[in-house]
Amino acid sequence: MGFMEKILLKNADVPDINDIDVYVAHGGYKSLDKAFQMGPAAVLEEVKRSGLRGRGGAWFPAGMKWQFCVEVNKFPKYLIANADEGEPATFKDRPFLEKDPHQLIEGMIVSAYAIGASKGYIYLRGEYPTGYKVLNAAIDQAYKKNMLGQHIKGADFSFDLAVHRGAGAYICGEASALIESLEGKRGQFRVRPPYMATHGAFGMPTVVNNVETLVNVSHIINGGADWWGSIGSKDSPGPKIFGISGHLQRPGLYELPMGVTLRELIYEYGGGIKDGRELKAVIPGGVSTAMLTPEHLDIKMDVKSLQAAGSAIGSGATTVMSEDACVVHMVWRAMAFFYHESCGRCTPCREGTDWMVKILARIENGAGRTEDLKILEDVCHTIHNNCFCPLGEGAVNPVLSSLKYFRQDFEEHIRTRGCPKGLRARARH
Amino acid sequence: MITLSENTLQEIERAASKYVDRKSALMAALWAAQAEFGQLSPDVIEAVAEVIGVSSAHAQGLATYHSLYWKKPVGKYVVMLCTNIACTLMGAETLLEHLEKKLGIHEGETTPDGMFTLQEVECIGSCGNAPAMVINETFYYDLTAEKIDGILSGLR
Numbered sequence: 001m002g003f004m005e006k007i008l009l010k011n012a013d014v015p016d017i018n019d020i021d022v023y024v025a026h027g028g029y030k031s032l033d034k035a036f037q038m039g040p041a042a043v044l045e046e047v048k049r050s051g052l053r054g055r056g057g058a059w060f061p062a063g064m065k066w067q068f069c070v071e072v073n074k075f076p077k078y079l080i081a082n083a084d085e086g087e088p089a090t091f092k093d094r095p096f097l098e099k100d101p102h103q104l105i106e107g108m109i110v111s112a113y114a115i116g117a118s119k120g121y122i123y124l125r126g127e128y129p130t131g132y133k134v135l136n137a138a139i140d141q142a143y144k145k146n147m148l149g150q151h152i153k154g155a156d157f158s159f160d161l162a163v164h165r166g167a168g169a170y171i172c173g174e175a176s177a178l179i180e181s182l183e184g185k186r187g188q189f190r191v192r193p194p195y196m197a198t199h200g201a202f203g204m205p206t207v208v209n210n211v212e213t214l215v216n217v218s219h220i221i222n223g224g225a226d227w228w229g230s231i232g233s234k235d236s237p238g239p240k241i242f243g244i245s246g247h248l249q250r251p252g253l254y255e256l257p258m259g260v261t262l263r264e265l266i267y268e269y270g271g272g273i274k275d276g277r278e279l280k281a282v283i284p285g286g287v288s289t290a291m292l293t294p295e296h297l298d299i300k301m302d303v304k305s306l307q308a309a310g311s312a313i314g315s316g317a318t319t320v321m322s323e324d325a326c327v328v329h330m331v332w333r334a335m336a337f338f339y340h341e342s343c344g345r346c347t348p349c350r351e352g353t354d355w356m357v358k359i360l361a362r363i364e365n366g367a368g369r370t371e372d373l374k375i376l377e378d379v380c381h382t383i384h385n386n387c388f389c390p391l392g393e394g395a396v397n398p399v400l401s402s403l404k405y406f407r408q409d410f411e412e413h414i415r416t417r418g419c420p421k422g423l424r425a426r427a428r429h
Numbered sequence: 430m431i432t433l434s435e436n437t438l439q440e441i442e443r444a445a446s447k448y449v450d451r452k453s454a455l456m457a458a459l460w461a462a463q464a465e466f467g468q469l470s471p472d473v474i475e476a477v478a479e480v481i482g483v484s485s486a487h488a489q490g491l492a493t494y495h496s497l498y499w500k501k502p503v504g505k506y507v508v509m510l511c512t513n514i515a516c517t518l519m520g521a522e523t524l525l526e527h528l529e530k531k532l533g534i535h536e537g538e539t540t541p542d543g544m545f546t547l548q549e550v551e552c553i554g555s556c557g558n559a560p561a562m563v564i565n566e567t568f569y570y571d572l573t574a575e576k577i578d579g580i581l582s583g584l585r
Contacts, residue, residue, distance in 0.1 A: 088513045091554040126497040127553050129566040162447040167456060167495035170551065184452035184483070186494045202449050245515035245556035252557035287514055317556070319514055333517050337551055426522065428549070
């Protein structure tokens with residue numbers, strides 16, 4: 001598979017593409033004219049027909065999510081771009097937040113038009129201060145050019161947009177926690193029902209979509225659902241930005257069609273394993289997705305194929321570990337993250353992640369006990385299906401998958417009283 | 430009781446105008462107050478709560494929920510080194526030890542001269558250029574111990 005022609009990142013390196021005039025000169029905001037001609041119902045149909053699925057990690061069909069909101073007769077409706085990009089190893093949305101912001105704004109306007117939303121927010125993670133400045137400047141420009149505000153480009157459609165800046169909390173990337181945070185409360189999940197399509201932000205019908213999902217919308221409208229849907233895998237089509245990291249020769253962002261194989265991603269685009277080492281493990285879709293092994297290299301990066309392999313595509317953030325990595329150490333570090341980010345509301349997640357950090361640290365540091373592996377599995381099974389939000393579920397995946405594929409590594413740590421690579425789990429606070 | 434500056438108050442009102450409920454501007458207000466005072470001490474949080482119209486307990490709860498609101502004094506430069514998965518794979522833990530030695534403090538502490546605070550942070554979305562760190566609002570990528578030494582001496 002060669003490098004595909006870029007769609008989403010086409011203009012990412014154009015100088016001053018954050019300036020609205022430069023963006024328009026490169027074909028920007030064209031999809032608005034087409035969408036306004038088509039009418040909201042036809043835009044919704046087109047997005048449904050394209051097969052666009054949410055690229056934040058859950059891969060829910062975007063058109064269906066919109067439809068639920070369209071059906072509710074309550075106004076105003078809200079559209080929120082989830083720019084909280086917090087899943088570890090995910091950095092795919094940054095180009096749209098820091099370099100090419102109008103692409104996101106354009107996608108949001110078209111999407112809001114289809115949904116019937118008159119108010120929008122970009123929920124931006126606190127860790128991206130540049131994005132905060134760039135997005136605010138781009139929004140100001142868009143207002144001046146009447147791409148935002150009242151009667152956009154003379155159409156019978158008005159849309160207001162603002163940035164809401166987070167302050168460092170992974171859980172706020174979960175849609176209902178995000179809305180709580182938008183409302184000035186601690187970002188903790190809401191128990192559904194009621195669903196956000198009827199009772200979202202400020203009690204009004206709300207759609208929350210990932211940045212990359214929204215960015216795709218103008219391309220679907222410009223090029224048509226048939227063209228867009230013909231790219232990549234049938235069950236989850238379209239272009240996708242894969243962020244590959246870890247022990248690679250060429251880590252970075254690659255825009256590729258859905259369905260590229262892990263082998264292609266790692267060896268063709270990523271240039272293979274760093275320093276000519278052997279591949280040990282790969283996390284295909286962000287830290288909360290199950291680890292895979294070299295046996296899985298021919299699996300396609302799409303929703304169905306990774307699910308069948310017992311993992312998930314998640315955000316498409318693929319992290320590669322060479323034989324130099326200690327799997328136990330990495331699982332401990334992942335668990336330290338989940339423990340730190342657990343909101344504390346569900347006991348199994350709050351206590352379970354704490355317990356697992358302690359167990360994993362003692363295994364790594366030479367005080368592991370034979371029964372520890374059984375305890376880890378028990379804790380995972382206690383968290384699974386017993387928590388309200390996906391954070392705890394995500395914490396379980398690295399543990400269970402590594403115990404499945406790399407159990408001998410854990411056993412060796414316990415037997416030899418320490419990490420064969422000489423690593424230690426640091427005390428953290 | 431602390432008084433917020435005119436500037437900060439204006440910024441808070443600008444933020445509040447973006448929402449149907451001014452409670453939503455609490456996060457923006459905390460950011461603005463942190464920019465003014467360098468940290469969110471209990472009395473600063475209380476002042477923010479009053480302006481927004483929430484209880485100080487509510488504002489305190491929000492401030493302590495988020496890792497980027499400083500609840501204690503920090504140095505002129507806050508060195509935030511990412512040690513999440515991608516950065517750790519690329520050697521971030523060795524760099525953390527290097528920083529601790531170089532600055533003569535432990536992670537989470539501030540140098541006695543008030544110049545540097547060292548913090549370990551979760552993923553900062555720089556995984557393609559790991560290891561990475563942020564100092565105040567500037568990102569530094571593909572770090573090595575030598576690179577860090579250069580960056581720190583440039584700031585001193």
